[in-house]
Amino acid sequence: xxxxxxxxxxxxxxxxxxxxxxxxxxxxxxxxxxxxxxxxxxxxxxxxxxxxxxxxxxxxxxxxxxxxxxxxxxxxxxxxxxxxxxxxxxxxxxxxxxxxxxxxxxxxxxxxxxxxxxxxxxxxxxxxxxxxxxxxxxxxxxxxxxxxxxxxxxxxxxxxxxxxxxxxxxxxxxxxxxxxxxxxxxxxxxxxxxxxxxxxxxxxxxxxxxxxxxxxxxxxxxxxxxxxxxxxxxxxxxxxxxxxxxxxxxxxxxxxxxxxxxxxxxxxxxxxxxxxxxxxxxxxxxxxxxxxxxxxxxxxxxxxxxxxxxxxxxxxxxxxxxxxxxxxxxxxxxxxxxxxxxxxxxxxxxxxx
Numbered sequence: 646x647x648x649x650x651x652x653x654x655x656x657x658x659x660x661x662x663x664x665x666x667x668x669x670x671x672x673x674x675x676x677x678x679x680x681x682x683x684x685x686x687x688x689x690x691x692x693x694x695x696x697x698x699x700x701x702x703x704x705x706x707x708x709x710x711x712x713x714x715x716x717x718x719x720x721x722x723x724x725x726x727x728x729x730x731x732x733x734x735x736x737x738x739x740x741x742x743x744x745x746x747x748x749x750x751x752x753x754x755x756x757x758x759x760x761x762x763x764x765x766x767x768x769x770x771x772x773x774x775x776x777x778x779x780x781x782x783x784x785x786x787x788x789x790x791x792x793x794x795x796x797x798x799x800x801x802x803x804x805x806x807x808x809x810x811x812x813x814x815x816x817x818x819x820x821x822x823x824x825x826x827x828x829x830x831x832x833x834x835x836x837x838x839x840x841x842x843x844x845x846x847x848x849x850x851x852x853x854x855x856x857x858x859x860x861x862x863x864x865x866x867x868x869x870x871x872x873x874x875x876x877x878x879x880x881x882x883x884x885x886x887x888x889x890x891x892x893x894x895x896x897x898x899x900x901x902x903x904x905x906x907x908x909x910x911x912x913x914x915x916x917x918x919x920x921x922x923x924x925x926x927x928x929x930x931x932x933x934x935x936x937x938x939x940x941x942x943x944x945x946x947x948x949x950x951x952x953x954x955x956x957x958x959x960x961x962x963x964x965x966x967x968x969x970x971x972x973x974x975x976x977x978x979x980x981x982x983x984x985x986x987x988x989x990x991x992x993x994x995x996x997x998x
Contacts, residue, residue: 705973708787712799712975713956719803720954727810729888729923730937732944732986736951741771771984773951776809778802779976787973799975806954806977813983814946815927818890818935821993822847826985833993840877846870848994852891852934854901855909864889864902864916867936867992874989882989886936890923894931895996899924932996938989945991951980 734741780798817824821832828837836843848867853859871886891899899922901908908914920936937945958975 709958709975712795715796715799716803716956719800720807725808725811727814730939730944731814731946731948733948733950736773736949739773741949771949771982773980774982776979776981777976778805779974781972781974784971802977809954809979809981810948813948813981817946817983817985819929822995826988832985832988837988840879846988846992848992849997850994851996851998852895852898854898857908857912860902860908860916867994870992871938884938884989886938887920888923888937888939889920890925890935890937892928892931893924893926895934896924933994934996935991935993937991943986945986947984947986949982949984954979
């Protein structure tokens with residue numbers, strides 16, 4: 646008789662532990678959480694409101710463990726486009742010094758003593774920035790088993806966290822005509838100083854596939870400009886552009902220039918196959934377009950990553966927000982920033998004409 650009582654007590658304890666997990670799993674997969682929860686509660690005699698869920702530490706931990714899983718799955722599944730034009734550098738401190746960007750390294754004949762290029766430390770320092778997204782979970786929604794919406798919120802937070810590098814890089818591109826790079830000039834500018842002369846990586850040409858002359862004056866001009874870039878000692882940088890990036894408004898023109906046999910006037914297309922087209926919906930200008938060199942170790946844009954996005958939650962029953970507002974919180978946090986790389990690796994046009 647005693648062993649039977651112990652068995653009953655043991656099963657009761659196990660069911661009590663599993664109750665919140667079963668309830669959460671039900672809402673996570675779209676089943677009826679009320680049905681599962683009420684069945685378990687009835688079995689073990691939990692003191693719960695009809696159709697509701699007990700809000701205790703075990704329940705909260707189970708719910709947020711499930712939300713974290715949904716977040717991490719979305720974080721892994723989302724693949725961004727930033728890798729095509731951007732390199733990621735891992736940061737180990739509050740800020741990083743990019744003095745090395747002041748020199749474009751090239752091999753040259755060794756005659757006499759080596760030509761040592763000193764770097765000006767502290768000239769271009771990038772400080773990591775804080776990034777976050779936060780979602781409040783109402784205690785009433787937990788009590789009422791109304792948790793389905795938070796499952797979707799956790800997935801969207803994971804999607805957004807996975808796009809952090811894209812968000813950073815898109816901001817760099819949209820501001821490239823007005824934000825400065827390593828040389829103190831706007832990233833896309835007409836007067837970068839090279840060996841005492843002004844060199845431009847900025848155009849105003851409208852991207853066009855209308856005729857050979859129009860294509861030459863836009864895409865062709867950008868392509869020629871990059872291939873003519875030299876270093877401070879007059880040596881060609883031997884750069885060949887390979888990526889044409891445009892907003893959605895220029896998608897058809899870009900694809901005609903790069904992929905079609907003929908231009909709009911039915912003349913042969915001399916630029917077919919000379920680049921890959923990237924259509925970036927995050928570009929804010931309908932007329933601006935960019936031609937990049939992405940085949941080098943260093944890309945035109947750089948993401949400095951200090952702490953990758955990670956799931957965080959505030960679930961303590963003693964927290965002030967829980968007491969005053971009856972809400973728990975979850976979301977993502979990260980530390981990173983973006984900077985411009987070598988301006989020689991990209992030409993941008995405002996498309997203003």
